[in-house]
Amino acid sequence: MQPTTIILASGSPFRRAMLTNAGLDFGVEKPDIDERAVEAAIAGQARPDDIAAILAEAKALDVSGRHPQALVIGSDQTLSLGDEIFHKPADMEAARRHLLRLSGKTHSLNSAVAVARDGETLWRHVGIAHLTMRRLDPAFIGRHLARVGDKALQSVGAYQVEGEGIQLFEKIEGDHFTIVGLPLLSLLGALRDLGAIDG
Numbered sequence: 001m002q003p004t005t006i007i008l009a010s011g012s013p014f015r016r017a018m019l020t021n022a023g024l025d026f027g028v029e030k031p032d033i034d035e036r037a038v039e040a041a042i043a044g045q046a047r048p049d050d051i052a053a054i055l056a057e058a059k060a061l062d063v064s065g066r067h068p069q070a071l072v073i074g075s076d077q078t079l080s081l082g083d084e085i086f087h088k089p090a091d092m093e094a095a096r097r098h099l100l101r102l103s104g105k106t107h108s109l110n111s112a113v114a115v116a117r118d119g120e121t122l123w124r125h126v127g128i129a130h131l132t133m134r135r136l137d138p139a140f141i142g143r144h145l146a147r148v149g150d151k152a153l154q155s156v157g158a159y160q161v162e163g164e165g166i167q168l169f170e171k172i173e174g175d176h177f178t179i180v181g182l183p184l185l186s187l188l189g190a191l192r193d194l195g196a197i198d199g
Contacts, residue, residue: 004196005070009063015075015182022184024197029066031059031074039085048080049126052112057124060116071122071196074114077181079156081107086156095145095158099168102157104135106171109157111178113187115194123190127183129174131161136168144168155181 006026008019019026035055042054053076060074079086081102089095109131114124136144145152148165152158159165161172161179177184192199 004194005067006191006196007063007067007070007072009059009072009074012075012181014180018177018180018182018184019073022188024191026073027070029063031062033058033062035076036087048078048083048085048108049110049112049128051085052076052078052110053114053124053126056112057114057116057121060114061119061121064116065119068118070117071191071194072116073187074116075112075182077109077111077156079107079109081105088156089153089158092145092152095152096141098158099133099136099141099145100138102133103141104133106130106132107157109174109179111181111183113183115187115190122194125183125186125190127175127178127186129172129178131157131169131174131179132171133168134170 006024008016008026008028009031011030016028038055038058039051042051046054055076056074059076060072064072086098089098109129110126112126115122151160151163159168175183175185191197
């Protein structure tokens with residue numbers, strides 16, 4: 001039996017590391033889609049978790065169209081505070097504003113994943129985690145951002161819970177992998193069901 005080719009449709013080093021650590025053999029190709037344009041087209045019509053799912057599926061389908069027979073994994077994560085969606089901060093000032101806005105509140109991380117083959121979506125899932133940030137003093141935020149540097153610009157919330165960002169929180173409800181950006185346990189189950197990995 002021919003082994004299944006698996007491709008991760010993502011440029012995220014975090015998602016790549018998760019699949020590598022899980023022992024998967026896979027290729028990587030960044031999708032060619034304008035995420036903000038897709039999001040703008042559905043703004044006001046879709047919940048933040050739906051937006052993540054639509055983007056994950058768009059990424060998987062885009063790369064799938066170029067790789068016949070391969071199983072393509074697309075993933076996306078949105079951070080929502082109520083109906084407000086946050087994107088990766090463009091600079092340190094934007095990161096500071098993110099953290100001030102999230103301070104003392106509970107926000108959601110909506111991590112979506114989709115698997116496609118031959119331009120057809122075979123499976124999709126959204127994992128949701130709820131994170132309560134402690135009330136942060138503005139001076140502390142400045143010192144924290146100075147310590148973590150550009151890492152603050154690599155995620156939608158301007159933090160990484162797997163690093164020093166964990167100090168920002170008082171309560172976290174949800175799966176670790178969902179928080180980092182890929183609901184890995186659900187994905188592995190789907191890949192086993194599809195016969196792509198040993199079950």
